Amino acid sequence: MPELPEVEALAGFLTGRMTGHTVGRVMPVAVSVLKTYDPPLDALVGRTVTAVGRRGKFLVFTTDDGDGPHLAVHLARGGWLRWKDDLPTLPPRPGKGPLALRLLLAEPEGAGFDLTEAGTQKRLAVYCVRDPQDVPGIARLGPDPLDPAFTREAFAALLTGERRRIKGVLRDQGVIAGVGNAYSDEVLHAAKMSPYALAANLSDEDVSRLYQALRTTLEDAVERSRGLAAGELKGEKKTGLRVHGRAGEPCPVCGDTIREVSFSDSSLQYCPTCQTGGKPLADRRMSRLLK
Template sequence: MPEMPEVQGLVQFLAGKLVPRGAAPAVVRDLQLGSFAVLKTADVSPAELSGKAFTDVERRGKFLVLSFDDAHLVLHLARAGWLRWSDTMPDAPLRPGKGMIAMRLRCSQPAGYGFDLIEAGTRKSAAAYLVRDVLDVPGVKRLGPDALDITEQEFVAMMRGHRNQLKGLLRDQSFIAGIGNAYSDEILHAARLSPFTLAANLDDGQLAALHTSMHTVLGTAITEAAGKPAKELKDAKRRAMQVHGRTGENCPVCGDVVREVSFADSALQYCATCQTGGKPLADRRTSKFLK
């Protein structure tokens, strides 16, 4: 799932293409739907974007926001969505219901520019919203503060006394925006904390360390993503992971084996030596955690 660093990388890449400094902005030729289910709103019709110039590209949590003078195209890539950019988009119209393409945006200026919103797998959850106000998107309206905007003092106050487990809190977009399954694993590993520890059980020093790890892990990932083409961002993310997605490999910090806890539709990875005092966590396949 694309998280804050990858979405920020997409923002930087798309801004260079669609609203380049010192040059005219790109202009929409058309917006076509490969899946009618991907469009979640009816405030603005796809036809209304034709002829509009881009004014901005930004990120809200894990949402990608493409703006025009009087409208916004807001994208959420969900678990398996991504943007596939091309400098030479095909002229043939998109055929709905064929393949992985959920949506296609083509530009008339520069001619040929554009991207496809694609989604792998059978579980389709990527979403597009055409709205007048970004806050008309329910998921954006519910967002908590951006992870990188939270000061240490604010973070300690937010977490103190909270009865939820750390893994779930870090992933809760209404609590802290931008962090998903992968980077929550990485942040907790860097902070040397168990994913199942209750926030209420941490002292101020541990909370400060967790805040530092959150900023360091996300900041490093954003720096690494900067300047990379859209097609390289996901692979760069995977290569940089210390524990997430590395079950059975050796922890790069202590050399212990990276372990996994599986759930119905996801999994987390951790190092027992670094995070749980050497004690492996129980496999909670029937747990409601992360639900």
């Protein structure tokens, strides 16, 4: 799933290709992709793209300096944006392929992007709205961790009274915008903290260490992705991850074997030596298999 660093890089990539250009056509292909109907997608046609930005994990395209409709895109788990300079100008045929929506600029001819989605669970979401706050997922977003106003004190206030495990708190978009499963694993590894630690029980030192790891991990990932083409971002993300998706490999810090805990629809990875005092966390799925 694209998270804050990849969406930030996508916004920068698209800014240089779309800002100042007019929308020529917007063609939905998958029925499930469009989540709004007023204003219609056709309201974007003829509008000038004046900004491409990020709200949490959402890409937001602004037209006519905000006087026109906004296009908001959430790529979800299996979605991606593919930019091309030579897309077919004829409407694509609906089918069983991954293509969900195509947007073409009025000029240069053929320039634009496809939104695609892999897998059987179709969660890619597109909204055409008058204001980005009309998108429910944007309206409920917590503070952005890269915002200068997101201080250590602001972060500590978010954790006050939180009785949940810190892994879940970091992933909650209503608490902190933009961090998902992968970067929460990376942040916790950098902070040398167990994903099962209760947020409300963290000491002042723990909070400071976690805050620094959050900012540094995200800032480093954004910097690595800066200037990359859309098609290179997935590879960069995977290369840059130190523990997430690397179960069975040696920890790059201590050399211990990276472990995994699996859930019904996701998993987390961690280093026992760095994060849990050498103790493996219980994996209920594996426990059931061993019975």
